[in-house]
Each structure stands twice: as C-alpha cells, then as structure tokens.
Amino acid sequence: MSSALGQGIRLFDVQDAERMLPLIRVIVKGMMDDHAERQALLDRLEGPPDELQTREARSLRSEIDTLTEKLSEAASELENLGVEFKGIDPGLVDFPTMIEGELAYLCWSYGEDRIEYWHSPDGGYAGRRPLERD
Numbered sequence: 131m132s133s134a135l136g137q138g139i140r141l142f143d144v145q146d147a148e149r150m151l152p153l154i155r156v157i158v159k160g161m162m163d164d165h166a167e168r169q170a171l172l173d174r175l176e177g178p179p180d181e182l183q184t185r186e187a188r189s190l191r192s193e194i195d196t197l198t199e200k201l202s203e204a205a206s207e208l209e210n211l212g213v214e215f216k217g218i219d220p221g222l223v224d225f226p227t228m229i230e231g232e233l234a235y236l237c238w239s240y241g242e243d244r245i246e247y248w249h250s251p252d253g254g255y256a257g258r259r260p261l262e263r264d
Contacts, residue, residue, distance in 0.1 A: 139212075141227055142213075142225040144227075144236060144245055144261065147225040147236050147245050148245055150211065150225075151244070153211070154208070154213065154238070155240070157204050158208075158215075158221040159221075160200075160204060162240065164201050165201060165218045167197055168197040171190050172194060175187060175191065175194070208223065213226075214226070216254075216255070220239045220241070221239060221241070222255060223237075223238050224236065225238070225245070232250070234249065234251070235248060235249055236248050236261070237249050237255070239255075246260060247259060247260060247261055248261050
C-alpha cells in the first residue's frame with residue numbers, strides 16, 4: 131500500500147509495516163533504554179540536596195538534557211518514517227492504514243514478533259483487535 135492520504139499521512143499495509151519492524155525495534159529499544167537511564171538520573175537528582183554537590187548536579191542535568199534530546203530525535207525519526215509513537219511503555223507504535231475504507235492503525239508493541247493487532251483512530255491500545263490474516 132504505502133500511499134499517502136490527502137493530508138500527507140503515509141498509509142501502510144501489513145507487509146510494508148512488518149518490513150519496517152527491524153528498524154522500528156532498534157529505534158524503540160534505544161528510546162526505552164534512554165528513557166530508563168534518564169529516569170535513573172532524574173531520581174538521583176531529586177535526592178537530598180546536601181548529598182548532591184553542585185558540580186555533580188550540573189553534570190546530571192547535562193546528561194539528562196542530552197538524553198532528552200536523543201529521545202526527541204528518535205521520536206522525530208519515527209515520525210519521519212510515517213509511524214506514530216504512542217508511548218515508551220510498552221514501546222507502542224501505530225502504523226496508519228485503511229481497513230474497510232476507513233482510517234485505522236496497525237498496532238505494534240515492543241516485544242511482539244509481528245503486527246497482530248489494529249484499532250480505530252479513537253480505539254487506542256484498549257481497543258486493539260486481532261488482525262485477520264489471509
């Protein structure tokens with residue numbers, strides 16, 4: 131399928147989306163790792179102020195800023211690929227598609243081997259339905 135809807139939305143069929151999964155997995159895994167590291171640094175920074183030297187706090191803030199920028203760049207990379215990143219936990223990515231003539235999303239979560247679900251635009255993760263395969 132890989133066509134564009136009138137508003138510049140790239141549409142995927144299941145095969146196109148699954149061909150992209152190796153790249154998507156790498157990007158999402160990196161984001162999950164960076165997010166976990168960023169959270170650990172934030173937790174350290176929020177510790178008792180007397181235990182954290184000013185120099186160390188500046189260093190932690192710099193590392194946090196770097197990780198925040200990496201996360202933003204990875205999210206932009208996913209957007210440029212035409213997919214929608216929906217959340218760091220569980221590493222959720224939606225691929226716009228058409229199902230029965232209506233806009234829908236092929237739904238993939240980090241750790242899944244292939245795309246098995248889809249949902250309507252307002253259905254979200256909770257509204258995931260099994261994908262019917264030929």
